[in-house]
Amino acid sequence: MPISRFPFFSSKRRSSEAFSLLRRFGPSKRIQSCNYGKSSRNGNGKPESNPLVNVDIQAPRSWGTYVIPGALLGFVGLAAIFHYNDERRAIPKGQGNKSSGNFVKGPIIGGPFTLIDTENQTITERNLRGKWVLLYFGYTSSPDVGPEQVQVMAKAIDKLEAKHTIKVLPVFVTIDPQRDTPSQLRAYLKEFDPRITGLTGPVSAVRQMAQEHRIYFKKVEEEGDDYLVESSHNMYLLNPNMEIVRCFGVEYNEDELADAVLKELKRTQN
Structure with a gap:
């Protein structure tokens, strides 16, 4: 009869739609559902006792699957930033710019030190505070570049004091403390200018100061x-x-x- 079949097909259609919704929006674990369609009826027209429809929907991934790789990537990126910033702050070794020089704002390199002078007196960075200092790292046995640089430093400070009445303290730090004893330093620097302060000390202390000032040196x-x-x-x-x-x-x-030292002092005063 046409009238009796309409509820049947309507019920079947609603059951199919419900099943489809369960597949789309149901929980992530295994679910159970009764289907009252035509195929689930027994001979008496009643639904079967426990017609189960097993639907397996893949469970979402745990938070660790995303958080752990993200944390690793963040750590690598942070390390790269620190390395990049450190490279930017370092002054290139053995380089200088005649036009503008290497300007460094703040104590980016350098640090505290404890050495001894040519009179065997302990000298730290506190003894040099309050003065403009021209600092050079060398050694008394240098055959060519070392003596030339000490001579340039001595003549430059002499010119500043004679022509501009500006006093700059020249400091010579040896990178060969095994041979450059206080007496050896005193005799060597006296040949250039007695105003130059010579510093030496234990190998570990000299090495630490050189590293803090990014001074490269190697024994050959x-x-x-x-x-x-x-x-x-x-x-x-x-x-x-x-x-x-x-x-x-x-x-x-x-x-x-x-001239470069004078320009820097005037710039600071202004």
């Missing part, structure tokens, strides 16, 4: 017990707060060095 063995020391030959200008404000390379002569 020669015949017998003799050796040379390769170095970056950097010269720094420090303000009275012991902050490095300028770096000079080996390309500066005494006039250019004196």
Whole structure:
């Protein structure tokens, strides 16, 4: 009869739609559903006792699947940023710019130190505060570049004091403390200018200061017990707060060095 069949097909259609909704929006675990369609009826027209429809829907991934890789990527990115910033702040070894120089704002390089001078007196960074300092790392056995740089430093400070009445303290730090004793340093620097303060000390203390100032040096063995020391030959200008404000390379002569120091002092005063 047409009238009796309409509810049947309507019921079947609603059951199919319900099943479809369960597949789309149902829980992530296994679910059960009764289907009262035609195929589930027994001979008496009644639904079967427990017609189960098993629907397996894949459970969502745990939070660890996304958080752990994200944390690793974030750590790698943070490490790269720190490395990049550190490379940007470092002054290139053995380089200087004649036109503008390497300007450094704040105590980016350098740090506290404890050495001894040519009179065997303990010297720290506190003894140099309040003065403009021209700092050079070298050694008394240097055959060529070292003596030239010490001479340039001595003539530059002499020009600043004679022509501009500006006093800058020259400081020579040895990178060969095994041979450069206080007496050896005193005799060596006296040949250039007695105003130069010579510093030496234990190997570990000298190495630490050189590393903090990003000074490269390496012992090169020669015949017998003799050796040379390769170095970056950097010269720094420090303000009275012991902050490095300028770096000079080996390309500066005494006039250019004196003019650059004078320009930096005037810039700071203004």
